[in-house]
Amino acid sequence: MILTRLTLTAWLGALCAAAYPTWEHWRPYVGERRAFFCVGSYFPDANMWQPLVLPLRADADMLVGLGVTWAVPAVVVLVALGHWRSAVAGRRAAAVLAATAVAGPLVAMYFDSDACAFVPLFSGQWFVEVVDRASTDSTVLALLVAAVLVLLATRGRPEPDPRPAGRAARWTAAILIDYWMVVTIRLLLPGVSWESGLLAGLTFPGLVYPPEQLLVLLVIILYLLPRRTLGIWLTGLRR
Incomplete structure (x- = not known):
């Protein structure tokens, strides 16, 4: 009690x-x-x-x-x-x-x-x-x-973590690699700099203006769609 x-x-x-x-x-x-x-x-x-x-x-x-x-x-x-x-x-x-x-x-x-x-x-x-x-x-x-x-x-309740720490670290590395790849692709847009990051552009005006943004967005989607992106390939993971 x-x-x-x-x-x-x-x-x-x-x-x-x-x-x-x-x-x-x-x-x-x-x-x-x-x-x-x-x-x-x-x-x-x-x-x-x-x-x-x-x-x-x-x-x-x-x-x-x-x-x-x-x-x-x-x-x-x-x-x-x-x-x-x-x-x-x-x-x-x-x-x-x-x-x-x-x-x-x-x-x-x-x-x-x-x-x-x-x-x-x-x-x-x-x-x-x-x-x-x-x-x-x-x-x-x-x-x-x-x-x-x-x-x-939650102490005193031993329970194994179903996800090994090594795999979690590799997924973190893969996400960071793909993040920087997307940042690099976005730099193809005129007037876009690396100071703002990605989230600042996730608004309706930011996604459709300038018009080239739609093309860059399509390139980013095509990069992320395959089962083995650069980050996943470099870290030896499978999705």
Whole structure:
């Protein structure tokens, strides 16, 4: 009985901690708003890593922002609670919560108000900003607490994970390779740069304008349709 109460308390704490970032996101819209602007460069300084990293960072930043805005971490806890007897479900939910917490500081674009420019990626100032946000942002701590509580609530229930870790890693590598291939194909469009990522173009105007976008979209579909894309072929997977 006591163990059941502790488990329920852990689930309730995990749900509250996972919902906290969403509350923290919407709270400023209720009270006073303040604005700040300056005239400077929108894009960060170019470096050799940008073609590989910036599209992924832009899309990851959008996904993390949308997830926090619409309480996806809390939904993840509720889904895991629906499988509360499964240790695998608990580990997966905790992994999603922890990944969201870690991704937040890594994918954010930091702005230097003194220089009126974005902080260059992988610069010394960027590392300082990431560490400072990771150590002081209450939403990061809340998501990590939620991940730990989910693991505690599903402890003591040994259950093998049906998907080997090595295969999951290969699928992750294959998805990243194909992601960068799609990014490269999209660069065939005039006026499209790698800073925006892919998700920014997933709107109706972005899919049909300019007209060449439809042709590029067709090329992307034809690339992804075969059972063995470049990423799947390089990692030796089968779909």
